[in-house]
Amino acid sequence: KAGVTQTPRYLIKTRGQQVTLSCSPISGHRSVSWYQQTPGQGLQFLFEYFSETQRNKGNFPGRFSGRQFSNSRSEMNVSTLELGDSALYLCASSLDWGTQYFGPGTRLTVL
Amino acid sequence: GNSVTQMEGPVTLSEEAFLTINCTYTATGYPSLFWYVQYPGEGLQLLLKATKADDKGSNKGFEATYRKETTSFHLEKGSVQVSDSAVYFCALIDGGSQGNLIFGKGTKLSVKP
Numbered sequence: 001k002a003g004v005t006q007t008p009r010y011l012i013k014t015r016g017q018q019v020t021l022s023c024s025p026i027s028g029h030r031s032v033s034w035y036q037q038t039p040g041q042g043l044q045f046l047f048e049y050f051s052e053t054q055r056n057k058g059n060f061p062g063r064f065s066g067r068q069f070s071n072s073r074s075e076m077n078v079s080t081l082e083l084g085d086s087a088l089y090l091c092a093s094s095l096d097w098g099t100q101y102f103g104p105g106t107r108l109t110v111l
Numbered sequence: 112g113n114s115v116t117q118m119e120g121p122v123t124l125s126e127e128a129f130l131t132i133n134c135t136y137t138a139t140g141y142p143s144l145f146w147y148v149q150y151p152g153e154g155l156q157l158l159l160k161a162t163k164a165d166d167k168g169s170n171k172g173f174e175a176t177y178r179k180e181t182t183s184f185h186l187e188k189g190s191v192q193v194s195d196s197a198v199y200f201c202a203l204i205d206g207g208s209q210g211n212l213i214f215g216k217g218t219k220l221s222v223k224p
Binding site (some may be wrong): 048099100102103104 | 143145147153154155156157160200204211212213214215216217
């Protein structure tokens, strides 16, 4: 089976812009979770989607949003980018609330 | 709330040395426990897991045993290789965390030839 894929792998944006990241889960997986990884805060949970519904959300501002499509692919959007949003964004898929398998991540740099 | 505490790094070992990375957890329910590994510039790879007390997860020579009495899940390997150099994350998931993984801060391992 193909693994979790994320696009793009690298992004450079400027403050105030918005960005959309994409994640394609492992075939058959209906749960997609998003995490932000930074050197200072480590790995932090953003949100989780299952069958197109957001089931859980972490402590991030409303500028961070996401959605899931009927084929389980997911996108996350960050509006009005800030310097502190520079991070590695990781997507993970699972069958349900079980073992999560991660993609390679999208490295976002905000200038 | 749920939390994971793992030993701070970095850890530097010589090739063929014995590795232990300590991990303890706090959870309200009965969590599943995981070790993930991250190589430079990459995402997280699942290394091993254990879903109930006394289970032993193992993979690629790494082992960890789910100890409920000590709330621990320490990672061990008998003989490390240079290729094991990476950052290792201990994590848990349970109903109390509502499906999201709770991670430790990570331990960077460097293995010298």
